[in-house]
Amino acid sequence: MGNITLPNDQNITPETLKSLGRYDFPDPTSIDPEGIGLVAMGGDLASDTLISAYAQGLFPWFNEDEPIAWWCPEPRCVVVPSDYQPSKSLRKQARRERWQLTLNQAFDDVIRACSLPRSDGLPEGEHTWIHEEMIEAYTNLHAQGFAHSIEVWNDQGQLIGGLYGLKLGGIYFGESMFHYVSNASKLAFWGLMRLCEQSQVALVDCQLPNDHLMSLGATTVPRAEFLTQLDTLIRAGSVKWQKDAYIPLPVSLLDTPTPWQRKLS
Known part of the structure; x- marks a missing residue:
């Protein structure tokens, strides 16, 4: 199809x-x-x-x-955006940096950056489980408006971090994140939490727990509970994340009441 x-x-x-x-x-x-x-x-x-x-x-x-x-793992790792609390050090860094967040402006760059080996012992040049077949599949989903990326740019306009995943109704399925500069992926994650809050996305699925996700405020729920919630979350709907719907967000504004500003149609 x-x-x-x-x-x-x-x-x-x-x-x-x-x-x-x-x-x-x-x-x-x-x-x-x-x-x-x-x-x-x-x-x-x-x-x-x-x-x-x-x-x-x-x-x-x-x-x-x-x-x-x-x-479909047991248990399931999830984050409730409205419960997310950034660390004091991340708040402090956000206030002083001149970086910006964008939505859906460099999906291909983000997913390819996520595919590259980090500290997992892979030989140089070898990709993670995000190989070409996966990249093509999720890029197609992005073109159809289902997969979304959040990018972090430094003050020279260079991509330094980001994440990607899928949104169906009121749930976002997080896939992967990356950073080239310390804490850039954490700021992308914070940006995701705030965007979800503003657009009625009530849950972020992180799939499998790990120490990094748990440090960001993730928790685990029984698989049966997650599957029961899933239909309700999809049916709830949410604001669409169209490519050019939001103005680039300075990370210094992440802690303001409604940081993500929609463009006027």
Whole structure:
């Protein structure tokens, strides 16, 4: 299937999204009662397949040249944007930096930066699990208005950090983040939290817990609880994140009441 045509975030229903594509994904709690996390193998990364999977709480995670693996971990790592509190040191840095945040201005650069090895021991030049097949799939989702990036730019206009993921109704599925300068990804994450608050996105899915995410305020919930919430969150809808909908945001304004300012139509 090519481009996905849906009315808008206010009219998306879980049933519509789950029915996309040609695969019937199994119920995670039935197929994986022990909570290992692996739910299905095979299929493809077509846009309709991906949207259907995410609407059912699944996401792809596999190495290049391996079969596509679909996961729904137990427990699930999440962040409630309205509960997020940046550290005192991050607030202090934001006030003094002349950096800017943007939305959807450099998706390809962000996902490719996220794909590069960091401190995980990969040989130089080798990519992470975000390989070319994944990059193409999520770039297609971005072109169709489902995948979104937040970028951090220094005062010379250079990209120094960012993150990307998918938004369906009132939930954002975070995929990956990167930084070239210390704390740039944390500022992107803070920007995401504030944008979610302003646009009725009530939950950010972080998939699997790790020390970095937990330090940013993430927590874990039982998989069954997450899946129960998912339909409600999708149905709730939210403000659309169109490419040129928001004015670039100085990071020094992150702590103001409504930092992300929409452009006048």
